[in-house]
Amino acid sequence: MKSAEDSAREVNRPAVAFADRRVSAGRLTRGTLDRYFVHAAVLPTFVVMVCVFGLPLVFSFYLSFTGWSLTQALFTGRFVGLANYEDLLTDPGFTGALGITFGYTAATVAAQMILGLGIAMLLNVDLPGMRFFRTALIVPMMITPIVGALCWKLLFDPSHGVFNQWIGQQIVWLGRPDTALAAIWVVGVWQSTTYVTLILLAGLRSLPPEPLEAASIDGASRMQAFWYVTLPMLRPFLLVALLLRTIFEFRAFDNIYAMTGGGPANATMVLSMYTYLMSFVQFDFSLGAAAAWLMLLMSMMMCLFFIAAIRRRETL
Amino acid sequence: MAAVVGSPRARRLEAVLIYVALTALTLAFLFPLVWVLGLSLKTRLQVFATPPLYLWWPTLENYAAVLTRADFGRAFLNTLIVSGSAVLLSLCVGAPAAYAFARFPFAGRSFLFFALLVMRMLPPIAVLVPMYVLFSKLGLATTRFSVVLAYTTFSLPLVVWIMRGYFETLPVELEESAWIDGASRFGTFVYILLPLARPGLVAASILCLQLAWNDFLFAAVLTNNATQTLPVLMAAFNAGDSGMDWGGLTASGMLVIVPVIVFSFAAQRHLVAGLSSGAVKG
Numbered sequence: 001m002k003s004a005e006d007s008a009r010e011v012n013r014p015a016v017a018f019a020d021r022r023v024s025a026g027r028l029t030r031g032t033l034d035r036y037f038v039h040a041a042v043l044p045t046f047v048v049m050v051c052v053f054g055l056p057l058v059f060s061f062y063l064s065f066t067g068w069s070l071t072q073a074l075f076t077g078r079f080v081g082l083a084n085y086e087d088l089l090t091d092p093g094f095t096g097a098l099g100i101t102f103g104y105t106a107a108t109v110a111a112q113m114i115l116g117l118g119i120a121m122l123l124n125v126d127l128p129g130m131r132f133f134r135t136a137l138i139v140p141m142m143i144t145p146i147v148g149a150l151c152w153k154l155l156f157d158p159s160h161g162v163f164n165q166w167i168g169q170q171i172v173w174l175g176r177p178d179t180a181l182a183a184i185w186v187v188g189v190w191q192s193t194t195y196v197t198l199i200l201l202a203g204l205r206s207l208p209p210e211p212l213e214a215a216s217i218d219g220a221s222r223m224q225a226f227w228y229v230t231l232p233m234l235r236p237f238l239l240v241a242l243l244l245r246t247i248f249e250f251r252a253f254d255n256i257y258a259m260t261g262g263g264p265a266n267a268t269m270v271l272s273m274y275t276y277l278m279s280f281v282q283f284d285f286s287l288g289a290a291a292a293w294l295m296l297l298m299s300m301m302m303c304l305f306f307i308a309a310i311r312r313r314e315t316l
Numbered sequence: 317m318a319a320v321v322g323s324p325r326a327r328r329l330e331a332v333l334i335y336v337a338l339t340a341l342t343l344a345f346l347f348p349l350v351w352v353l354g355l356s357l358k359t360r361l362q363v364f365a366t367p368p369l370y371l372w373w374p375t376l377e378n379y380a381a382v383l384t385r386a387d388f389g390r391a392f393l394n395t396l397i398v399s400g401s402a403v404l405l406s407l408c409v410g411a412p413a414a415y416a417f418a419r420f421p422f423a424g425r426s427f428l429f430f431a432l433l434v435m436r437m438l439p440p441i442a443v444l445v446p447m448y449v450l451f452s453k454l455g456l457a458t459t460r461f462s463v464v465l466a467y468t469t470f471s472l473p474l475v476v477w478i479m480r481g482y483f484e485t486l487p488v489e490l491e492e493s494a495w496i497d498g499a500s501r502f503g504t505f506v507y508i509l510l511p512l513a514r515p516g517l518v519a520a521s522i523l524c525l526q527l528a529w530n531d532f533l534f535a536a537v538l539t540n541n542a543t544q545t546l547p548v549l550m551a552a553f554n555a556g557d558s559g560m561d562w563g564g565l566t567a568s569g570m571l572v573i574v575p576v577i578v579f580s581f582a583a584q585r586h587l588v589a590g591l592s593s594g595a596v597k598g
Contacts, residue, residue, distance in 0.1 A: 037501035038420045041412035048409050048472060052465050053435045060446035074453050122334055133338045137345055142580035143573040144530040146547045150554055150569060151352040162351060165368050195591055202588045202596050240595045251439035254532045258551060272441045279445045280537055292442035303437050307430060310595040
């Protein structure tokens with residue numbers, strides 16, 4: 001049985017396919033170490049993955065079906081069936097967090113995509129100095145998120161923040177349920193818009209020029225050329241950017257921890273924050289594990305979309 | 317490449333508009349950092365001045381205060397040790413696997429690659445909850461080692477993707493001639509491929525180092541006062557008993573981000589491949 005990935009490689013990369021054939025033909029004539037080279041090369045990665053990823057996930061799956069506290073020995077929790085999941089799904093705190101996470105993710109990703117595409121179009125014009133703008137614009141994305149968020153917290157400060165000083169008021173931006181989430185949204189957009197820009201810029205650079213030239217010869221306006229030629233050709237890149245941003249905004253934590261801690265009145269309580277507080281503040285690890293698994297299932301689904309998108313053409 | 321079309325006059329006007337738009341965007345994107353850099357160079361009185369001071373004689377007193385704090389130096393060292401070890405571990409473990417992914421078919425290849433992708437993309441908090449429980453029962457919690465292990469959840473996939481992409485660009489003929497000359501698979505990998513892949517190794521290390529340096533969540537849960545990293549210390553400035561320490565917060569924040577800005581400029585060429593999990597080549 002051949003996976004889609006393997007057959008894609010054989011079609012697209014004759015050199016690699018050739019290497020694969022050579023390797024399997026030569027395998028029998030080599031020594032033992034050579035025969036097991038591939039296994040030896042992959043084994044350490046496999047072991048690390050099982051230790052830091054496989055085992056913890058299996059353990060938290062088990063934990064989510066028990067009632068357990070940190071003072072007990074491992075595996076002595078009482079089996080409670082789906083009670084933890086039932087508790088979560090009937091807890092307005094959790095369902096609220098679910099709604100806020102989806103709303104925040106949708107609003108942030110939408111703004112990042114639109115602004116990111118706009119900036120990519122600007123940077124794609126052939127003018128001197130574009131490297132400087134590109135470099136300057138990626139700084140918010142590269143710096144430590146917690147530092148970026150704390151910088152914004154100072155700007156939003158009610159009594160000494162520069163925003164309030166400019167407008168001459170004392171608005172408690174991060175302490176009001178109606179403005180706190182908007183402030184977090186601004187920081188999220190500021191931080192990761194250039195992520196979208198970089199992916200789309202790589203996409204724009206890789207597009208063949210002929211369709212655009214043909215469109216302009218046929219008398220298409222620049223707006224039409226953008227809408228009917230550039231955007232459709234850019235679709236795979238737009239999809240990758242959209243899925244990756246959704247996956248990463250869905251797990252947003254640092255900015256919210258630094259700026260509001262989930263407050264005021266749970267107005268910025270996203271799922272990561274909820275799970276964190278449940279596990280490491282209330283020390284209810286069973287409920288935390290259940291919340292973690294619900295998050296896992298949701299992001300696993302997004303990952304499957306991502307993989308399906310990149311499988312179609314292994315690399316864009 | 318989108319060329320600017322139209323009459324020379326229209327073309328010039330358009331170039332001007334593009335520059336204006338990009339300058340405005342750059343100013344907006346950099347404003348928070350520039351403003352905080354300014355705050356870090358102000359005395360306590362100047363920070364709280366209303367209306368805000370735009371021109372002042374800069375002072376380095378906040379930086380002097382931060383740099384003489386024992387916990388800042390310790391956190392700096394911890395961050396360096398933890399992120400450096402995570403990068404080294406991921407390179408040693410991940411580079412051979414990346415080579416295998418790039419060149420050889422083997423059972424479970426697709427599954428393993430899928431698992432690596434998922435490992436990088438799942439919410440860290442979901443791995444952290446059970447990890448903390450297991451580590452604390454094993455007596456590993458609050459050690460630097462536990463943080464290094466936790467960091468491999470993102471640095472190992474990154475190393476494998478970037479190095480796989482890099483190995484695929486190397487010509488197969490090199491390995492073939494080494495094999496014909498009697499070199500073992502292992503010898504070929506260590507003595508021929510790794511030296512050739514050095515630029516890829518450097519790029520992967522820088523991107524991993526940046527992610528590890530920036531991590532807050534894993535370190536916040538898995539460290540204590542003695543083993544905490546810089547981002548964790550930063551968050552503590554924010555929540556002191558006497559309210560926020562503006563001088564300490566701003567000066568240490570600027571010091572924390574200087575290395576990452578240097579890393580990111582060093583790895584700019586490889587950023588896109590790293591960001592997109594190898595889905596887009598930069």
